[in-house]
Amino acid sequence: MTTKTLPMTDALQEYVVAHGTPPDEIVGDLIEETATALPDNAQMQVAPEQAALLTLLTRLVNARQAVEVGTFTGLSALAIARGLGPDGQLVCLDVSETFTSVARRYWERAGVQDRIDLRIGPAAESLRALPAEPYLDLAFIDADKISYPVYWAELVPRMRPGGLIVVDNVLRHGRVLQPQSEEDRAMVAFNREVAADDRVDVVMLAIADGLTLARRR
Numbered sequence: 011m012t013t014k015t016l017p018m019t020d021a022l023q024e025y026v027v028a029h030g031t032p033p034d035e036i037v038g039d040l041i042e043e044t045a046t047a048l049p050d051n052a053q054m055q056v057a058p059e060q061a062a063l064l065t066l067l068t069r070l071v072n073a074r075q076a077v078e079v080g081t082f083t084g085l086s087a088l089a090i091a092r093g094l095g096p097d098g099q100l101v102c103l104d105v106s107e108t109f110t111s112v113a114r115r116y117w118e119r120a121g122v123q124d125r126i127d128l129r130i131g132p133a134a135e136s137l138r139a140l141p142a143e144p145y146l147d148l149a150f151i152d153a154d155k156i157s158y159p160v161y162w163a164e165l166v167p168r169m170r171p172g173g174l175i176v177v178d179n180v181l182r183h184g185r186v187l188q189p190q191s192e193e194d195r196a197m198v199a200f201n202r203e204v205a206a207d208d209r210v211d212v213v214m215l216a217i218a219d220g221l222t223l224a225r226r227r
Contacts, residue, residue, distance in 0.1 A: 015216060026059070033058045037085065040116045044083045047112070054082045056152065056178065057218035061089035064150065064176065067223075068093025071174050073147035076100045077140070079133045079161050080153030084113020086178075090150060091122035100126050101140070103133040103153075133157070137164035144170045144226070152178035155193040158200045166209055169226035175210070181220030 016022065033041065037058065045052045056064070068076065068090050074097060081087050081104040091100050104110050110128055117123040129136050133153055149165045151158060158177070165175055180186070180201055182194050189195040201222070204212055210224040 018216065030059055031062050033061070036116060036120050037061060037088070040083065040085055040088070040112075043112065044085075048083070048109070051082070051109075056086045056089075060178070060218050060221065061085050063217065063221070064089040065093040067174060067176065068148055071147050071172065073174075074098045075146050076148040076150070077137070077146055077165065077168075078102045078150045078152070079137070079165075080104060080151065081113055081128065082106075082109050082152075084110065084116055086150055086152060087113060087126055088116060088120055088122060090148065091117065091125045092120070094125050098125055101136075102126055102128045103136045104128070104130060105132065106130075134160050134164065137161065137168075140164075140168060142168065144168055144173070146170060147173050149173070149175045150178070151175065155179065155182075155200075156196045158196065159203060162200070162204065166207070166224075166226065171226055173226045175222075175224040175226070177204070177222040177224070179219045180214060180222045181216065183219055186220075 044055050064086055073094055076090055078087050078090060078100060081102040087100060087102050094100060107130055117126055134157065144167065146168045147170060151161050169175060180197060182197050185194045186198050186201065189198055204222060204224060210226055212222060212224045215221045
């Protein structure tokens with residue numbers, strides 16, 4: 011007998027979210043400001059349940075060295091930074107001073123700004139400038155979808171054994187089954203590449219717009 015995941019109706023989604031750790035005031039305010047000030051881009055922000063999961067995963071792998079590709083207004087970075095130990099460091103890569111200026115305010119408010127090193131510029135170049143040895147405990151990819159294979163190629167060799175890569179938007183709102191755009195087709199190809207990569211153990215989760223967890227062997 012095959013056990014199938016239940017279809018995620020709106021009501022069931024609300025139930026799932028309601029039975030996890032709720033967002034605190036800082037996270038709630040960040041979500042609200044992003045939606046109000048940047049309504050055309052707010053969908054770029056991770057879902058609250060994804061943020062909670064990122065904090066949990068960071069703690070589970072005892073992460074001290076982490077990298078995020080794609081920061082936007084800083085919710086995912088805030089979540090990861092909160093999961094790091096006091097001596098942990100998160101390198102955030104983004105191209106927008108405007109979006110990340112919002113992030114900086116909330117990182118300071120949460121008291122995690124000293125754990126975050128924000129670097130503005132093309133992510134691929136910033137990744138190539140990182141140490142080449144396998145030292146990273148955690149990486150989160152949530153940026154330009156076409157460039158996911160580039161980020162993957164740079165990150166996997168830098169992950170220590172047991173390190174975890176988390177990749178967002180791997181379902182493209184279900185369009186991976188019927189791709190409608192260049193980004194959709196790129197994600198289909200990327201997902202296939204990751205599943206075939208023998209350097210990692212992979213699980214894809216149907217959380218929000220889909221998360222892939224890849225553990226470095």
